Amino acid sequence: MEVATNLGDIPQTRNGNPIPGHFTYKNESHTFGTTEYTYVIPLENWEKGDELYIAAHAEVVKVDEVTTGNLVYNGDFEIPDIPYGEWNIFDSSVVGWGIEWYDGSETYNGYTRPETPLLEIHDHALGFDAYSGDQYAELDTDWDGPHGSLNGEPASVKIYQNLEVDYGGYDEYLPPYTCDLSYAWRPRTSDSQMEVYWGGSLIASHADSGYEWHHEEISGLTLDGITELAFIETGTPDSLGMFLDAVNVTCNGYAVVQEETAWADGTRFVEKGNWGMYFTYTVQGWELIDTIEVPSTTPEPTSTNVDLEAGHLYKIEAVGTYFFRHEGSPSGYLADAEWAYRNDAYGTGWTKGDDYPNSNGLDLCINDDSTNIDWGPLNEDTHTYSITYIPTATGPISFFIRDSYYGDNSGSLMVYIYEWK
Numbered sequence: 001m002e003v004a005t006n007l008g009d010i011p012q013t014r015n016g017n018p019i020p021g022h023f024t025y026k027n028e029s030h031t032f033g034t035t036e037y038t039y040v041i042p043l044e045n046w047e048k049g050d051e052l053y054i055a056a057h058a059e060v061v062k063v064d065e066v067t068t069g070n071l072v073y074n075g076d077f078e079i080p081d082i083p084y085g086e087w088n089i090f091d092s093s094v095v096g097w098g099i100e101w102y103d104g105s106e107t108y109n110g111y112t113r114p115e116t117p118l119l120e121i122h123d124h125a126l127g128f129d130a131y132s133g134d135q136y137a138e139l140d141t142d143w144d145g146p147h148g149s150l151n152g153e154p155a156s157v158k159i160y161q162n163l164e165v166d167y168g169g170y171d172e173y174l175p176p177y178t179c180d181l182s183y184a185w186r187p188r189t190s191d192s193q194m195e196v197y198w199g200g201s202l203i204a205s206h207a208d209s210g211y212e213w214h215h216e217e218i219s220g221l222t223l224d225g226i227t228e229l230a231f232i233e234t235g236t237p238d239s240l241g242m243f244l245d246a247v248n249v250t251c252n253g254y255a256v257v258q259e260e261t262a263w264a265d266g267t268r269f270v271e272k273g274n275w276g277m278y279f280t281y282t283v284q285g286w287e288l289i290d291t292i293e294v295p296s297t298t299p300e301p302t303s304t305n306v307d308l309e310a311g312h313l314y315k316i317e318a319v320g321t322y323f324f325r326h327e328g329s330p331s332g333y334l335a336d337a338e339w340a341y342r343n344d345a346y347g348t349g350w351t352k353g354d355d356y357p358n359s360n361g362l363d364l365c366i367n368d369d370s371t372n373i374d375w376g377p378l379n380e381d382t383h384t385y386s387i388t389y390i391p392t393a394t395g396p397i398s399f400f401i402r403d404s405y406y407g408d409n410s411g412s413l414m415v416y417i418y419e420w421k
Contacts (some may be wrong), residue, residue, distance in 0.1 A: 001025040001056045005046070007269075010055050016269050018276040020057040031252070032175075048285030055278040055318065056264035058069050065173050065253035071163045072229065073097075076246035077131045082123040084134070089118040089145050095137075097159040104154025104237030111150060114143055116155055131182035131213040131337060132246040139185060139233035140241020154237030160197075160230035163249060163332075165223055175253020177221040179203070179229065183207055184243040185212045193235035194242040199227045206242070207235070213245070223251070286315055286418035294364065294399045296322035296335075296409040301368055301398035304417060310394045315418040317386040318364050318375060322411030336383040337364040337413055338375035350378050363402050364413060 002010045002023040007206045011022035020026075025039045046052065049145050051178040074096040074200060082088055092099045099117040106113045120141035130136045141155040142148070185208055196204040196218070203218050233241040266279030290306045308314055318337035325333040332342035340362045352373060353363040363372045366389075375385035392396065399415055 001054065003041055004053050007053045007278065010053060010269075012269065017273045018055050018057070018269050018278075020055075020276075021053070023057065043283060043285075046283045047203060048283055048287070050283045052281045052283060054264070054281055055269075055276065055280050057276070058262045060260050060262045062258040062260070064257050066251055066253055068165065068251045071162055071165065071177075071223075071249040072166075072247050075249075076130075076245060077121050077135045077137045078133050080121075082121060082135060085124050086251065087120060087122040087125040087138075087146055089142050091116050091118055094123065095119050097161055100160075101235075102156045102158045102232055104156055105236070108143070108153040111143065111153070113154075118142065118155075119157060119159060120155075126187055127241070128187060128211075130245050131184070131215070132176050136243050136245035138241055138243055139194075139231060140186075140239055142235060142239050144170075152238045152240075155239045156233040156235070156237040156241060158230055158232040159244075160228050162226050163223060163226050164226045165251070168421065175251055176219065177223050177249055177251045177253075178219045179221060180215070180217050180246065180248040180250075181231075181244065182213050182215045182246040184245075185210055186240050186243055187211050189235075189238075189240035191235040192240070192242040193233065193237075194244070195229070195232045195234050195263045197230040197232070199224070202258055205234075212390065213243075215246070221249075223249075247271070284420055287421055288416060289419050290417040292399070292415050292417075293412050294415055295412045296324065296401045296403070297406050299400055299402070299406065301400040303398040304396045304419070307395050308389075308391045308397055308417070308419075310391050312390065313388045313420040314391070315386055315420070316366075316389050317416040317418065319382070319384045319386065319414045319416065320412070321383050322401070322413060323363055323409060325408050327410070329408075335362050337381075337385050338373075339378050350380065352378075354408060361402070364415075365400055365402050367397055368400070 004010050011019040013019060027037060030037065048096060079096065080090065080094055097119060098142045099119050101113060101117045118141050120138040121135055122138060139157055141157055143153045143155055144150050183194055183206055193207040195202055198221050204216060231244055235241055263275065263277040264279060266277040267275050269278060290304050292302055292304055294302045321334055321336045323333045324335045324340060325331060327333055331344045332340065338353050340353065341349065342351045353361040361372060373387065375387065379385060401413065403409060
């Protein structure tokens with residue numbers, strides 16, 4: 001965005017086409033999905049009534065909704081089908097997951113670890129039900145299966161799948177993905193641990209979670225080209241490890257299908273050339289519309305001389321001091337719209353009216369409403385305070401100084417009403 005007091009000060013080519021890359025106000029790091037952005041332009045360099053020339057440019061994208069089913073094959077480990085109450089071991093060609101041995105020795109009790117990595121799958125084995133369906137995987141698996149003689153062999157594995165979705169080449173705007181999984185600590189083991197990786201980065205780790213299923217949802221993942229999802233048993237390699245089930249990766253987001261440049265609607269810089277546009281804006285400001293004097297000697301309200309329009313923005317400025325007791329009173333006597341200088345049960349020194357413990361705190365109030373108005377921090381130099389005010393109905397408003405006793409008061413406050421226009 002560029003703001004200038006004349007059109008020629010907006011960066012342009014010799015042919016009069018605007019150059020957005022040279023604009024003063026810019027943000028080139030919006031997150032995907034941003035639909036609006038606010039620039040705060042300081043107005044101190046201009047005065048009320050100045051005409052400004054503004055050019056606003058954006059690079060925008062058209063998106064399509066992307067919704068996928070589960071991108072993980074056999075995430076419930078229902079393939080192959082195993083008889084109820086049993087377990088067995090299978091290679092990657094059967095289960096559809098990549099499998100690698102992880103950590104641990106290649107020999108155990110005179111046996112050599114199989115060259116082909118194997119994944120152990122259960123169907124209600126050990127009396128343990130699956131989280132989803134009938135079957136689940138164990139990540140510290142086995143070398144010789146349910147009919148073998150080995151127990152406790154180092155059989156931890158890494159299992160993985162390479163996930164891929166084509167978004168037409170707009171890979172810098174890929175929508176977020178969510179990975180759901182369920183895990184449980186294997187009964188009769190003392191050390192079950194698991195790490196979860198996405199594209200080589202650790203996104204979750206779990207250890208000794210108890211003999212029950214825990215469900216986890218990991219969101220905000222980016223699928224950039226081919227991305228590996230991996231689960232690794234990192235506990236003690238002893239053929240007793242973490243259970244895994246119900247692995248799902250899904251997407252419900254957006255992908256970019258078209259990119260465009262856009263300009264704020266207005267007047268073209270040139271008739272022939274790019275379609276860059278500008279518009280004008282007249283600087284607004286506060287304009288004094290009324291002045292009233294509010295006496296401290298009566299609870300009767302003093303009304304403005306003009307009507308205030310409902311929904312318009314106004315600034316009310318209260319200025320000056322008055323005596324709320326006889327001048328020179330040792331208990332204190334000077335006050336402004338919000339603060340009173342006291343030496344009594346209500347305070348010592350400048351005391352804020354809103355801080356009083358009763359309903360008679362000194363305060364400049366609006367429209368017969370005895371509710372305290374917070375006029376702000378103490379201004380001991382000029383005793384000038386201001387608030388913004390938006391009327392709910394059109395008409396005059398009134399002011400009065402609230403006090404419990406008016407017989408010893410003297411003086412008044414000046415109130416100035418400004419309208420933003």
